[in-house]
Amino acid sequence: MQQQKFEAAITDLERAVSLNPDYVIGxxxxxxxxxxxxxxxxxxxxxxxxxxxxxxxxxxxxxxxxLIPPEHLKMNKPQLRKGWRTRVTKNSMVSMVSY
Incomplete structure (x- = not known):
């Protein structure tokens, strides 16, 4: 039942986004x-x-x-000490980078 509601919402939102491609909330x-x-x-x-x-x-x-797979979130102790944060790259990937 919930999946049917999600599918209906997706149909409505896709229509809204097709009418306004810059509709960030949609x-x-x-x-x-x-x-x-x-x-x-x-x-x-x-x-x-x-x-x-x-x-x-x-x-x-x-x-x-x-959307990051759990196995990619495991960091070793040197990484934790050094300091890590996430970064979105142009090729749709979220990566861990040091700072």
Whole structure:
């Protein structure tokens, strides 16, 4: 039942975004819904579209961060001591970089 509601919401949001491609709220919502449905490529695409329109958009960055596989989040002690943060790159990847 919930998946049917998500699919209906996606249909409505895709229509809204087709009418206004710069509709950041709609793009963010699509990214979130696609993530819930485990359509990770589509979720990543929507989040990257948001970031192209609004660099630093926290919702899009959060959606991308949630798409990072857990095994990529494990850091060793030297990395933790050095200090690491996430960075969104132009090729749709979220990477860990030192600072």
């Amino acid at each position: 793009l963010n919502n699509l990214g979130t819904l696609y993530r819930f449905l485990e359509k990770n490529d589509k979720s990543r695409e929507m989040s990257m579209r948001v970031l192209a329109l609004e660099p630093g958009n926290e919702i899009a960055i959060g959606n991308l961060a949630l």
